Structures are given as structure tokens and as C-alpha cells.
Amino acid sequence: MAPSVLLIGAGGAFGQPLTEEFIRKRSKFDRIAILAATEEKTSKFKYAQEDGVEIVIGSFLDPNVYKGFSHVISTVGNSIMRLQPGMIEAAIIGGVQHFYPSEWNSDISQKAIYGLRYFRDKQVTRDHLVAKAKGVPGFRYTIFITGIFTEWSVLEFYGFDHKKHTVKVYGKPDARVGLTSIPDIARYTVDSLLIPFEATGRDGAERVIRVGGEITTFQRVVDLLGEARDVKYSVTYVDPSEAITKEEEARLNGDEEAQMAWSIVPLISSGFGVPDGIPGSKLDNDRFSFIPEKVHETFQRVYKH
Numbered sequence: 001m002a003p004s005v006l007l008i009g010a011g012g013a014f015g016q017p018l019t020e021e022f023i024r025k026r027s028k029f030d031r032i033a034i035l036a037a038t039e040e041k042t043s044k045f046k047y048a049q050e051d052g053v054e055i056v057i058g059s060f061l062d063p064n065v066y067k068g069f070s071h072v073i074s075t076v077g078n079s080i081m082r083l084q085p086g087m088i089e090a091a092i093i094g095g096v097q098h099f100y101p102s103e104w105n106s107d108i109s110q111k112a113i114y115g116l117r118y119f120r121d122k123q124v125t126r127d128h129l130v131a132k133a134k135g136v137p138g139f140r141y142t143i144f145i146t147g148i149f150t151e152w153s154v155l156e157f158y159g160f161d162h163k164k165h166t167v168k169v170y171g172k173p174d175a176r177v178g179l180t181s182i183p184d185i186a187r188y189t190v191d192s193l194l195i196p197f198e199a200t201g202r203d204g205a206e207r208v209i210r211v212g213g214e215i216t217t218f219q220r221v222v223d224l225l226g227e228a229r230d231v232k233y234s235v236t237y238v239d240p241s242e243a244i245t246k247e248e249e250a251r252l253n254g255d256e257e258a259q260m261a262w263s264i265v266p267l268i269s270s271g272f273g274v275p276d277g278i279p280g281s282k283l284d285n286d287r288f289s290f291i292p293e294k295v296h297e298t299f300q301r302v303y304k305h
């Protein structure tokens with residue numbers, strides 16, 4: 001039977017391109033639906049409704065919203081990331097058999113980044129899935145590891161100034177970094193529901209999928225952007241301990257958003273912003289039937305002008 005999928009967070013930065021990819025492959029699924037918290041929030045999903053996507057209105061903590069769905073994909077953002085264990089509880093009561101937690105990041109099981117504040121709520125969610133799968137026969141989950149979104153890798157957030165053509169980054173030029181474009185991440189995610197489930201560990205319930213567009217170095221990313229935009233960026237590499245100090249100041253000031261941001265800013269040039277950082281792990285690109293964009297192709301497509 002074709003999957004019936006409920007999307008939570010479909011209006012977000014990643015949720016929207018993911019929804020658009022589901023629409024392109026609509027015929028391969030029994031049902032595709034978007035969860036909206038309230039009636040007022042449904043207007044932004046009219047485009048999807050016109051293409052055969054249902055809207056379910058309600059709380060992700062209510063088991064009733066999950067009834068009739070085999071799969072849930074959560075693409076929620078940081079503001080409600082910590083509520084995912086409650087979502088999983090409700091989804092299981094509602095009859096869901098397969099849950100995708102909000103991930104799509106570098107491999108956060110690498111020891112060096114395992115404890116980062118930015119990933120705390122994702123780690124708690126993973127632990128919750130492991131525990132639930134032990135007690136709920138047939139329940140499965142998929143963890144999607146993609147590295148950093150190519151389009152996001154050159155944002156001001158990571159220290160880029162596109163007017164002055166400068167970059168201030170906390171790390172080193174030759175740090176490995178793994179990047180995948182947003183449309184490709186959406187394709188991998190949708191296609192993953194259509195390939196056979198192969199457990200990768202933990203009681204036969206867990207499937208980790210690692211994909212990547214390109215693994216390169218941070219300096220090469222800067223140079224490729226410069227080539228696409230026909231400008232030269234100059235980079236200042238700063239000691240990452242400065243970011244750690246700023247993170248701690250934010251924590252002491254009770255500024256959780258800044259604390260989270262400073263915890264992740266150095267990731268891109270740390271060497272750990274990759275999908276294949278665990279020894280022996282390899283990418284699953286060859287399980288899918290398309291070739292992902294290289295970094296220069298994404299930059300040419302998105303940032304040339």
C-alpha cells in the first residue's frame with residue numbers, strides 16, 4: 001500500500017520545498033496532508049490544496065490528527081523542536097508506523113558535536129525514538145543526514161558579508177564540509193519513502209540515511225561562491241573559542257536563541273559539518289536514482305546574480 005504522509009512544519013524554510021516535491025510525486029502516495037495549528041494558518045497552503053494535498057487542522061499533541069496516516073515527517077524549527085517527543089507519543093497512539101524527526105543536518109552523533117546546544121533537542125528526540133521503538137512492535141523511524149544546506153552555507157549567519165565581499169568565520173580554511181542543495185534534500189527525502197526500508201541498527205527500527213551533494217573544504221566553498229558571483233571574497237579565520245565565549249555569555253543572559261546560534265556558527269569550518277563523519281560511515285546516494293547538484297551548480301543557479 002502506498003504511504004499516507006502527514007507533514008508537520010510544511011510552511012517552514014525546508015517544509016515548503018519538501019511539500020512542493022511531494023506535489024510533484026503526488027501520484028505515488030495514497031494521501032499527503034499538511035498539519036496546520038489553526039484555521040488562520042491554512043491560507044498559506046492553498047497552493048498545495050489545489051494540487052491534491054489535504055489540510056488537517058489541530059494540535060500535533062492530539063492523537064486524532066494522526067489517524068489514517070502511516071508516516072509523519074516533522075520539519076519543525078527550533079521553537080518547537082523540544083516538543084517532538086510529545087508529537088511521537090501522540091503519533092503512535094494515532095496509529096502512525098513511521099516517523100521522520102526534524103533532522104537534515106550534519107552527523108550529530110559525531111562525538112565532537114554531539115553535545116552542542118543547537119542539537120540538544122534533536123538528541124533528546126532521537127533517544128525518545130529509540131526508547132519507543134523498543135516497546136512498540138512495527139514502529140520505525142528514519143534519521144536524515146545531509147550535511148549543511150548548500151544555499152544556507154553562505155548566509156550572513158556564517159559570517160558572510162555580500163556587500164563588502166568578506167567572510168569572518170570561526171575555524172580553518174581546510175576544514176571538510178559536506179553540502180547538499182535544498183531541492184536535492186527534498187528529493188532524497190520524498191524518494192526515501194518509496195525505497196525498501198533497510199534498518200541500519202537499533203532493534204531493526206532505525207534507518208539512518210546519509211546523503212551529500214559534495215564534500216569539499218570551507219575555503220573551496222568561498223572560492224566557488226566568488227566564481228559564481230564574479231567577485232573575490234576575503235576570509236578572516238578566527239579562533240572558535242571566541243564563539244564559545246559568546247555562547248556562554250548568551251546562556252548566562254538567558255538569551256536562548258543567541259546561545260543556540262553561537263553554538264553552531266563554528267560548525268561550517270570545524271571539519272564536523274559533514275554527513276560522513278563517523279568512521280566507517282558512507283553516503284547512501286547510490287540508493288537513489290538521481291545525481292545531486294555540485295556546490296558550484298547550486299551557486300550558479302541561486303547566487304549568480
Ligand SMILES: NC(=O)c1ccc[n+]([C@@H]2O[C@H](COP(=O)([O-])OP(=O)(O)OC[C@H]3O[C@@H](n4cnc5c(N)ncnc54)[C@H](OP(=O)(O)O)[C@@H]3O)[C@@H](O)[C@H]2O)c1
Pocket residue numbers: 008009010011012013014015035036037041059060075076077078080102103104105106146147148149152
Ligand atoms: N543542515 C542545514 O544547513 C539546515 C538548514 C536549515 C534547516 N535545517 C533543518 O531543517 C529542519 C526544518 O528547519 P526550518 O528552518 O525549515 O524550520 P522553520 O522554517 O522554523 O519551520 C518551522 C515550521 O514549523 C511550523 N510550526 C510551528 N508550530 C507549529 C504547530 N503548532 N503546528 C504545525 N506547524 C507548526 C511553523 O509554522 P508557522 O510558521 O505557521 O508557525 C513553520 O512553518 C530543522 O531540523 C533544521 O535544523 C537544516
